[in-house]
Amino acid sequence: MTTQFAAAGVSRRSLLRIGALMAAAAALPVKVWASIARPEAAFTATGLEDTFAQLGGMPTVSADIILETPDIAENGAVVPATIISNIPNTTKIFVLVEKNPNPLAGMFEFPAGTAASIQTRVKVAQTCSIYGVVEADGKLYMASKETKVTLGGCGG
Amino acid sequence: MIRTLGFVVFTVFASVAFADTSYDVLMRSMTDKNQATLSRLNQDDIQEACSQSRDQPGNADVLKALREQSLASVTLPADGIFIGDWQRGAAVANNGRGLQYSDDPSAPNGGNCYACHQLDPRELAYGTLGPSLANYGARGQSEPMLNYTWVKLWNTHAYNACSHMPRFGAQGILDEQQLKDIMAYLLDPASPVNQPLED
Amino acid sequence: MAGRIRIRAQLKDGVTEVKALMRHPMETGQRKDASGNAIAAHFITEVSATHNDNVVLSGQWGAAVSQNPFLGFSFEGAAIGDEITVSYLDNKGETGSGSTKVK
Amino acid sequence: MIKVRNLVLMSLLGIITAAAVAQDGIFDEYREMMGEDNAGVFIIDEGQEYWFSKTGPKAATLEACDLGLGEGVVEGAYAQLPRYFEDVDRVMDLEARLVHCMIDLQGRSRAEVHAKPYSLRGDMGTEIEALSAWIANQSNGLAIAPGQIHAREQSAYDVGEKLFYYRAGPHDFSCATCHGQADKRIRLQSLAHLESYDGAAGAYSSWPAYRISEGIIRTMGWRMRDCFRQQRMPELVMGSDASVALQIYLAVNGAGAPLAAPGLKR
Numbered sequence: 001m002t003t004q005f006a007a008a009g010v011s012r013r014s015l016l017r018i019g020a021l022m023a024a025a026a027a028l029p030v031k032v033w034a035s036i037a038r039p040e041a042a043f044t045a046t047g048l049e050d051t052f053a054q055l056g057g058m059p060t061v062s063a064d065i066i067l068e069t070p071d072i073a074e075n076g077a078v079v080p081a082t083i084i085s086n087i088p089n090t091t092k093i094f095v096l097v098e099k100n101p102n103p104l105a106g107m108f109e110f111p112a113g114t115a116a117s118i119q120t121r122v123k124v125a126q127t128c129s130i131y132g133v134v135e136a137d138g139k140l141y142m143a144s145k146e147t148k149v150t151l152g153g154c155g156g
Numbered sequence: 157m158i159r160t161l162g163f164v165v166f167t168v169f170a171s172v173a174f175a176d177t178s179y180d181v182l183m184r185s186m187t188d189k190n191q192a193t194l195s196r197l198n199q200d201d202i203q204e205a206c207s208q209s210r211d212q213p214g215n216a217d218v219l220k221a222l223r224e225q226s227l228a229s230v231t232l233p234a235d236g237i238f239i240g241d242w243q244r245g246a247a248v249a250n251n252g253r254g255l256q257y258s259d260d261p262s263a264p265n266g267g268n269c270y271a272c273h274q275l276d277p278r279e280l281a282y283g284t285l286g287p288s289l290a291n292y293g294a295r296g297q298s299e300p301m302l303n304y305t306w307v308k309l310w311n312t313h314a315y316n317a318c319s320h321m322p323r324f325g326a327q328g329i330l331d332e333q334q335l336k337d338i339m340a341y342l343l344d345p346a347s348p349v350n351q352p353l354e355d
Numbered sequence: 356m357a358g359r360i361r362i363r364a365q366l367k368d369g370v371t372e373v374k375a376l377m378r379h380p381m382e383t384g385q386r387k388d389a390s391g392n393a394i395a396a397h398f399i400t401e402v403s404a405t406h407n408d409n410v411v412l413s414g415q416w417g418a419a420v421s422q423n424p425f426l427g428f429s430f431e432g433a434a435i436g437d438e439i440t441v442s443y444l445d446n447k448g449e450t451g452s453g454s455t456k457v458k
Numbered sequence: 459m460i461k462v463r464n465l466v467l468m469s470l471l472g473i474i475t476a477a478a479v480a481q482d483g484i485f486d487e488y489r490e491m492m493g494e495d496n497a498g499v500f501i502i503d504e505g506q507e508y509w510f511s512k513t514g515p516k517a518a519t520l521e522a523c524d525l526g527l528g529e530g531v532v533e534g535a536y537a538q539l540p541r542y543f544e545d546v547d548r549v550m551d552l553e554a555r556l557v558h559c560m561i562d563l564q565g566r567s568r569a570e571v572h573a574k575p576y577s578l579r580g581d582m583g584t585e586i587e588a589l590s591a592w593i594a595n596q597s598n599g600l601a602i603a604p605g606q607i608h609a610r611e612q613s614a615y616d617v618g619e620k621l622f623y624y625r626a627g628p629h630d631f632s633c634a635t636c637h638g639q640a641d642k643r644i645r646l647q648s649l650a651h652l653e654s655y656d657g658a659a660g661a662y663s664s665w666p667a668y669r670i671s672e673g674i675i676r677t678m679g680w681r682m683r684d685c686f687r688q689q690r691m692p693e694l695v696m697g698s699d700a701s702v703a704l705q706i707y708l709a710v711n712g713a714g715a716p717l718a719a720p721g722l723k724r
Contacts, residue, residue, distance in 0.1 A: 038400065038415045072280070074646075074724040075671030077580075078421045097419060101385075105419035108428075114411050115370070119427030123383075123419045150281045150646060178624045181617055185700030186686070189693035196627040196691060203625040207632065210623045255628050255690045271644045283644045285636065322629040329628055359500055378500045378582075386580050394580075422580065422673040423497035 042094075042104050048131075051096060051103045052140075059133050059140035062087060067132040067143040076124040076149040083118050083132035085141075090116035092135040098144075099128035124149055178207075192257035201225065206318040219317050226313035229326045230306070238302040238339050245341030246348070248334050249275055255329065265329050267338055272321070275341070276348040286321065292342045293350035305342060309335055360453030364439040371433040371457055373404060373412075375426045375441040379451065383418040399424060401444045406433050433457045498591065498668035498720055501583050501675045505592025508585050514564030523559035525552070525593065526605075536597035537717055540614070540706045541605030549605070549614040551705045553679040554697030556589055575696045576683070577674045586696070590666045591675040594719035601716055602662055604709035611706065614699075618707025621700055622652070631689040633704070647724070658711030664721030671724055678705055 042054035052058050068082040083093050091110060095118075096103045105122045116134070124130065129144040182197050202222060205213055213219050251266025253259045269275060274288035295301055307314050310325030324330040330338070341347050359378040364371055377399070384396030398418040404411050404426075411430045426441070433439070435457050442452040509520045509532070525535035526543070540551040546558060553575070560566045575586045605611040625632040633652065636644060640651040651657035665678040676684075682701045683694040694701055 043415075043417045077671050078673070080425075082427075100419050102417055102419065104417055106414055106416040108412060108414045110412065111410060113432050114428065114430040117428065119374075119425065121421040121425045123421055148280075176617070178617070178620045181621065181700050181703065182624065182691075185698030186692040186694055192627075192687075192690060192692045194692050199624075199626050203630055206630075207623050207625045211625075211634065211638070256687050257693060258687060281645045283642070283647075285639070285642050285644065285649075320631075320635045322631075327628045327630070361499060374495055376495045376497060376499075378497060380580070380582050382580070389574070389578060422582075423500070425495050 039104075039107065044102060045104065046102060048096065048098050048103050052133075055094060055104075055133065056135075056140055059142035062134070062141035062143060065132050065134055065141060065143035067130070067145050069130045069145050069147050071146075072148045072150060073124065074150060076126065078121050079124045079130070079147055079149075080119070080121050081130055081132070082120075083134075083143075085116040085132075085134040085136070087116070087134055087136045087141055090134050090136045093118050094131075094133040094135070095120060095122060096131035096133060097122055097124050097128065098131065100125050103131075189257035191255065191259070191261045202313055202318075209318065211318040211320070213318055222313055222317040223315070226311040226317070226323075226326070227307065229323075230310045230314065231325065231332075232303075232306060233332060233336065238306055238336060239297070239343060240333060240336030240338075240340045242337070242340040242344040242347035242349075244334075245337035245339070246276070248330065248338055249341055264334070267324060267330055267334070269338070276351075277353045278348065289342060289349065291350055291352060293345055293347065295343075297343055302339070302343075305339060306335070309338060358449065358451035360441050360443070360451055362439060362441055362453050362455040364433070364455055364457045366433060366435055366457050369431055370429050371406075371431070371437075371439070372429045373427065373439055373441075375404070375453070377402075377424045377426070377441075377443060377451060377453075379422070379424060379443070379445065381418060381420055381422045381424060397445060397447055399443045399445045402426065402441070403443075404428070404439065404441045406430065406439055407437055496668055496670060496722065497673055498675060498722070501588050501668070502591045502595050502720070504583065505588035505590070508589050509592065514560065514566040516563065516565035518563045518565070520556075520559055520563060520589075522563055523556070525555055532593055533596045534600055536594040536719065537600040538603050538605065540611075540702050540709065542608040542611050547610075549608075549610050549702055549706065551679060551697060551702045552590055552593060553586060553677060554702060556586060557697050572696060576677070576680045577672070579672050581674060583674045587666070587675045587677060587680075590677045591668075591720050594666050594717070597717050598719050599716050602659070602709055602713050604706050604713065606710060606713075614703045614706045615710050617699070618703035618705070621704055622707060627690040629690045631691075633685065633689075635689075652708055652711065655711060655715075658708050659715030660712070662705075662708045662712040663715050663717045664719070664723070666719055667721035667723045669723050675720055676723075 039054065042051055045051040045054045064086040066084040066086070069079065073079045081095060083095065085093060092107055093110070093116065094107045095105045097105055100123065106120060108118045110116050122130070124147055127146070127148045129146045131142055131144045134141045179197060179199070183194060186194060186197070188194055199207065202225070205218060205222060213222065248267045249269035252268040252271055253263065254265025270279060270282050272283040272285040274282040274290050277290045311323045312319040312321040313323065322329055325335060341349055344350070360375055362373065362375045364373045379399055380397055381399065382394050382397040384393065386394045388394055396418060399416050399420065402414040402416060412428050414426070416424070437457045438454055439457060440452060440454040442450065444450050512519055521530045523530065525532060526538055526541050527535045536552060539555070540549050542549050543555065550558065557568070557571050560571045561568055575584060577584055577587060606615065622633045625635070636649050637652040637657070640654065640657065642649045650661035652661060662678070665681055666675050669676050679696050679701055682704055683696070686694045
């Protein structure tokens with residue numbers, strides 16, 4: 001199995017079963033892969049609006065989301081992002097990069113007992129806003145901040 | 157310190173070890189790669205004089221000859237028009253590519269002005285090897301000013317022998333239209349280079 | 356030598372802070388090699404962290420997560436000496452895993 | 459073996475954190491947010507594996523490689539490079555010496571070893587890069603002390619010094635164009651003044667370096683090659699006379715300063 005994880009025409013469940021078998025063969029915890037569904041359509045969406053639509057609609061801007069990203073990144077290949085949600089009952093955090101070919105970089109799901117915060121590093125193709133989107137009680141909230149991506153040394 | 161000590165002890169052998177010129181050493185240490193061939197290691201008069209003097213030619217005659225030779229290399233715009241399009245000039249000033257073996261030879265070369273100079277005062281990523289050129293247009297567009305700027309871009313050694321700036325015209329890095337566009341970026345009152353920062 | 360994960364887990368005031376660094380190329384599929392051939396996409400799609408076999412974090416990733424991904428999060432309920440494991444699965448079906456004890 | 463590695467790894471985590479990170483003001487926030495977790499630790503680990511793995515037609519490890527302090531002595535060896543090696547009657551940097559050992563001990567061809575010494579952007583690292591990181595790391599904290607006793611070592615310095623000022627190519631650049639003055643920068647990137655002790659010490663001591671933006675270890679030899687690329691020159695051959703001469707020029711100018719290798723860069 002070298003194809004994309006959620007290839008068209010194969011049910012999510014059977015794919016997970018294959019994945020689980022492979023994980024077992026590699027002596028890794030088996031059950032972990034079945035924990036959350038992959039929002040494949042959101043990962044392949046090509047614009048910010050389309051991505052939001054795939055996630056369930058336009059999020060509401062919230063001051064209860066803390067988004068820490070640098071104002072200026074020396075290189076867009078590695079841009080640190082920290083997202084902390086103070087919204088009660090937060091279950092998921094999504095990280096989006098506005099002008100990437102596919103804005104959705106990743107999603108994280110938090111069981112009870114895990115703080116609704118995440119530190120990650122993402123690729124930022126060009127100067128644009130990074131979005132932290134939070135899902136709580138089935139509703140979407142967001143915060144965003146621009147990161148300027150500068151050119152390196154001699155520009156080559 | 158380390159060197160001095162070694163020099164005293166083994167100075168006898170030093171002269172036999174390396175009689176090669178820098179050119180010889182580079183020729184056997186490098187390989188052609190795409191557009192960057194070994195022929196680039198050949199030095200012209202200016203490169204040789206500046207290398208040997210470490211960019212500080214002390215001899216007045218040498219200096220004068222370098223300046224005159226450089227001035228003679230300059231081609232003024234065929235149609236007598238010095239100023240092009242500042243927006244295209246901005247792109248040339250920002251582009252750092254061109255003539256490296258990693259660059260696409262079919263793409264236009266950049267001037268990479270921002271690598272060394274401040275221009276638009278709103279641009280944070282500027283270098284400091286050359287002087288700031290922010291608000292350069294305040295110097296006006298008199299005939300001598302147009303001429304001076306053109307010559308400076310074409311062959312900087314006409315005014316400042318062994319300057320570190322590339323000879324954008326004389327070495328064929330930028331074409332005439334690109335030079336006109338850079339002129340506009342520097343001198344056009346509408347160019348962002350000439351829009352001071354608001355407080 | 357992909358597949359490795361280095362983890363630190365530190366307990367402070369009842370909260371365990373986990374930091375994990377994974378060895379993975381995270382190829383987007385848009386990069387070309389020296390001869391100009393496209394390099395196939397190769398990126399982590401799923402990541403999971405467990406504490407004594409209970410899932411404490413799960414993630415779904417795309418290729419825009421940086422090369423050698425870093426993941427930081429915190430959770431409650433662990434004691435010093437408990438085992439923390441972080442695992443991933445990528446789009447080629449390859450897996451990686453690493454464990455550490457809470458300090 | 460396992461025990462040794464764990465010790466090395468434990469020390470590494472601290473070393474990379476402590477390694478010199480240039481302070482460029484405007485990027486302080488970015489660097490602070492990057493924190494101390496970087497993949498350099500994996501690469502150093504991989505370098506050790508390369509050293510001890512049986513490779514090439516002779517299926518030999520590099521354990522018998524003499525980096526200048528005797529067969530198999532890795533600790534402290536990098537700090538004393540480049541240096542003269544009597545067995546080949548040449549001054550060599552680390553990369554030239556590793557190539558020699560790979561050919562001599564492992565029976566590999568020069569062409570194979572030179573095929574792809576340095577990573578392309580986005581790659582996961584090469585054998586030379588990993589070995590350099592691991593070897594240099596075992597000179598971390600030691601003073602830069604290149605060979606300057608033998609006549610060939612001295613003349614290599616003199617050649618390096620001349621090369622530093624050699625202007626050529628369509629842009630008329632030399633090393634001195636960018637590195638002949640203090641307190642200058644290209645775009646936002648600070649430039650080391652390599653004629654001075656401070657500049658040379660700061661620059662030389664921080665290579666090999668983990669480049670955050672590329673996710674790989676870059677070596678001193680790569681730095682030389684890439685500077686020539688940006689000068690619009692042809693490609694510098696790894697371990698060539700020009701590469702070694704320039705490295706010894708920088709090492710002597712910065713001699714005495716403690717190595718912080720691998721360093722951490724943008």
